[in-house]
Amino acid sequence: MRFPVLLHVRHMHIGQRRALVAGTALVGLLIVTATASAHDFWLVPNAFAIPRGGDLVIRGQTSSLFPTSGSAVAPARVAEANLVGAGGSTAIRNLSTSGSSLVLQHRPAAAGQYVVAVRLAPISVRESPASFRRYLELEGAPEALARYAREGRLPTDSITRRYAKYAKTFVEVGRDGARAHATAVGHPTELMPLSDPAALRVGDTLRVRFTFQGTGVSEAHLHAGAVPLAASLAASRADTTAARAASKRDLSLTTDAAGIASVVIDRPGTWNVRNIHILPAAANSGADWDVHWSTMVFQVRDDVAPTAGRAAAAPSDSAGALRAVEQYHRALQAGDSAAALMLLAPDVMILESGGVETRSEYRGHHLPGDIAFARAVPSVRTVRQVVVHGATAWVTSTSVTQGTYNGRAINSQGAELIVLTQDAEGRWLIRAIHWSSRARRGS
Structure with a gap:
């Protein structure tokens, strides 16, 4: 169905922007002034498949260039970190930092496919009308900016912009376990694969549904891209050149009336799909605008074995x-x-x-x-x-x-x-x- 959302924006690679801290952490809410850095948050496993009884090690990467990371998210900012299987959800409690990465570690109890899902606590930014207009421009929403200006809906006084980030990835533990890719993790905005990412091969098409509060969002702009698997497993500042080269092949996608976009898998590697969703905040919620950042990471292997229901192809x-x-x-x-x-x-x-x-x-x-x-x-x-x-x-x-x-x-x-x-x-x-x-x- 068509969801009447006021603003969907394209993700654009943007540079760091200075922020002045104006307050202190309070129940996971940080108040800052001026324009804050806008970066995606990804979950990148050290291995997408581990033996039963093995340990999952997953890095939380924060940057505008997948899969590099410019700074580590503090464990205290993690509102939820869960391992979601077909049979239920388990909290991931072993959180730390290493260099510029957040690190999650967990030993799953059973074999199967799991969704690793992390929700970061929101941060609020107090900014001027000019700063908010600039934010819309930097996030790739000039048409929406012009429309709100025509309608007289742009703020004329300072506002509070609140943003939160949600990330998920898929991992395999052992063999022949239950599948979990179709399980929603419950984030306010979520990217849902409509087929098993583990079965994807080059030449396949992955249909992804983007939802807000569980409802498909039409005409939302998604972006997708991939880096070679080796680059993702060693992601660091040193990999910026390779990551930037890979990003030039990123895909820009728009969801249909059901909130679905199709990602053509044109190369093997570690893939990401991402979205930024901006809309007016609910009345009396403590903010004027809400910004939701969502990412999904999965692996596409470089073998050419046919997947179920698909004949072998070149x-x-x-x-x-x-x-x-x-x-x-x-x-x-x-x-x-x-x-x-x-x-x-x-x-x-x-x-x-x-x-x-x-x-x-x-x-x-x-x-x-x-x-x-x-x-x-x-x-x-x-x-x-x-x-x-x-x-x-x-x-x-x-x-x-x-x-x-x-x-x-x-x-x-x-x-x-x-x-x-x-x-x-x-x-x-x-x-x-x-x-x-x-x-x-x-x-």
Whole structure:
């Protein structure tokens, strides 16, 4: 169902911002002034699978660059740390810090899959109207900022912004235990995998449901990305360069009416999905705005064994086809017409605006306009499906586009189908593109 939330924001990698401490800890609530650092909080296991009777060791990482950590969360700030299995939940009490990481240790009593879930106590920030506007800009919500300004809903006096963070990851203990991936941990906002993350292989698609108070949130913006497994197991400040390189391939996703987004698994490694959810706080709750940070971490192995219900396939083919589509869109956004044309087969057919164009017609007519539009108006694409049959693939995507073009406000949703074939050298070329779009409801 559609949940009437006022603001969903995209996560953007942002630098540290100075904060001045104006109070002391009081029942887990810290009052500060100015703008506080905004960082994700992730749970990264030292091992995603351990033998029965072994010890789980999980690091809590705080930064804007997965899976590195710039500072350790104090154990006193952990409001809840639980090991959630199919049969119930057990508190994790062995909390400490090591370097820039929070460290959780626990020995599970039984075999099975478990969700490790941590909720950090909220922190409140007292800030000026200008600071709050700047916060919305830094968190990637310029359209919402403009909308609230038009509606006269932006604060004109100082406000209290309260933020909390929730993290979860999945671990395997022993063999043949009960599965727990579908068990909700009860965080105010939560990322729920709709299939078992442990069964994922490259080329699969993971559907993730984003919820607020247990209800799916539509049009919420999620981000997903991965680093090589070795990098995640040794995550530290020294890994910043590798993590930054991996982050350039991050995916931007938008949930559908049921709160579901699809993550195309295009490489092995340690994956994360994340979201920031901002909305007005409840009346008399001690804050004016609430900010919820949610993350989910899981492993995708590099073997190609088929998962249950899926025939063995060449996952690299699926990833290669998706990569060609991403390269095409990046070329448009960069204004590189030559790079875009190199990805189009000589006999490509392009369907848009009620017409059909050949490669040469597209080069002379719609390509310049497509480049100008892509560079001027931001668009968030969500890959819905990648299918490969032999040397043919088709990639289905949807998008939300908002901004201004030639003095005209743009607020549309689109659909895209790209058909590709693989040549003798293994290179994927686009053979057909079909675009359609319409104004978003309420725009």
